[in-house]
Ligand SMILES: Nc1ncnc2c1ncn2[C@@H]1O[C@H](COP(=O)(O)OP(=O)(O)OP(=O)(O)O)[C@@H](O)[C@H]1O
């Protein structure tokens with residue numbers, strides 16, 4: 171379903187290149203729910219953005235459903251992303267001038283789906299994430315946890331093959347965090363959507379089927395397979 175092969179990534183700041191991901195390889199099967207763990211600056215968001223096709227790696231290949239998204243041209247990639255990839259952001263990224271239902275429908279507006287079908291799908295998803303009564307409100311009228319539910323519903327409306335979530339509970343209190351993680355776990359079970367969830371927190375990661383850990387740009391750990399022992403420079407931190 172998702173295969174990451176020998177990914178390296180470097181950023182240029184001034185005249186210097188800094189490598190932030192070192193030779194990362196792993197595979198995720200269809201329907202799996204995987205946590206990507208690691209401390210601040212370890213490269214989690216960079217890796218997620220690469221896998222979601224939001225930027226290109228310096229080296230390596232990323233296959234989603236056997237398509238190498240690194241090799242894809244911009245137009246094809248944009249279309250591929252709209253159809254196959256969902257993304258949930260820490261800061262929700264909802265459009266404030268649209269209602270909750272319109273936000274959820276938005277990805278389908280670009281796919282010439284009829285308004286009545288869009289509406290029906292959006293309302294069904296708002297039901298799934300537990301806020302069917304908020305459809306006609308605006309994002310500013312919702313709590314953070316409710317806004318994240320909207321963004322989860324929006325990510326699902328195109329029925330993507332995989333959803334990437336970058337610290338989806340990073341702005342939420344621990345009770346709301348539990349609720350949101352429970353929703354993601356349930357959606358993974360019922361819709362069989364593949365999820366890759368970035369988190370700082372071991373308690374969140376432990377609830378998922380597998381955990382990958384990044385340390386200083388090295389993939390150091392996969393809890394449910396043979397330990398992948400690429401040593402981080404300078405040892406444990
Ligand atoms: N656009 C950029 N230009 C230069 N360096 C960058 C850029 N984006 C990220 N970096 C660097 O890459 C490294 C990894 O950053 P990344 O955002 O992937 O970390 P992260 O694990 O998501 O951290 P956090 O938990 O704080 O979100 C950091 O050292 C960061 O400074």
Ligand SMILES: [Mg+2]
Nearest residue numbers: 214215216336
């Ligand atoms: Mg990050």
